[in-house]
Amino acid sequence: MANSRFRPINFLPLVFCFLIVPLTESSSDTNSVYSPCSDAKIQRKDGFSFGIAFAGYSEFLPNSSSNSPQLSPCDRRLSLSSANSQVAVFRPKVDEISLLTINTSNFFPDSYGGYMVAFAGRKYAARSRPTFVANSSHIVTSFTLVLEFKKGTLQNLYWKRFGCALCSGNGAFVCINNQYCAIRTSSCKNRGGNIDCSLGIQLSFSGTDKHDSVFNSWYEVKNLRQYSLFGLYSNLRDSLTSQFNKFF
Known part of the structure; x- marks a missing residue:
């Protein structure tokens, strides 16, 4: 019998999302699970579906209690489907x-509570911290x-924080709690400014697949941060969103 605590949630149309790696070819994708609320057992080169929910911090806690798990x-x-929330799904x-x-x-995240949680799975119900x-x-x-x-x-899913070293000395950014490089919302294009405030999420994998093959992408990301190429890679987000905006 299905667990009554879990059910497919209503995924709301959110925004256009880019992948800078090639889309998964059907011949190499052995994962037939597409819902982020279902369990999947994957191998390297498979596609993997997960979601990111945007809502207020307390919306991710039962009874909105800070002491709740x-x-x-x-x-x-x-009850996120009835709350002020949005969900994006990636594969x-x-x-x-x-x-x-x-x-x-x-779309502006502060209109939907200002926090996000990455999640996937049913039995393990893996989720990041808000x-x-x-x-x-x-x-x-x-x-x-x-x-x-x-x-x-x-x-598990982890948001990695690297402090404010990368934005030190850049007047367009503000360091918050020595953890986040943030932009003043008044500087964003949709708030009267001229800065593209699209969100960029660099994604990597760690651990092992179903054949015990070790994932390398998180190790590569850590090494990439040591070189100037990391800045070039990060700037691809701006290039992609600029090209997208030309079509609309």
């Missing part, structure tokens, strides 16, 4: 470094997310 957005006890290729981009020209995205004053536009697997099953 955090639940997966797939858990019906959260990157496993163990490829991907850059996911959420265009904010018609991470700050935006409020009425500032928005964080660059994130790194690591998906951790054990024998092909997702165990």
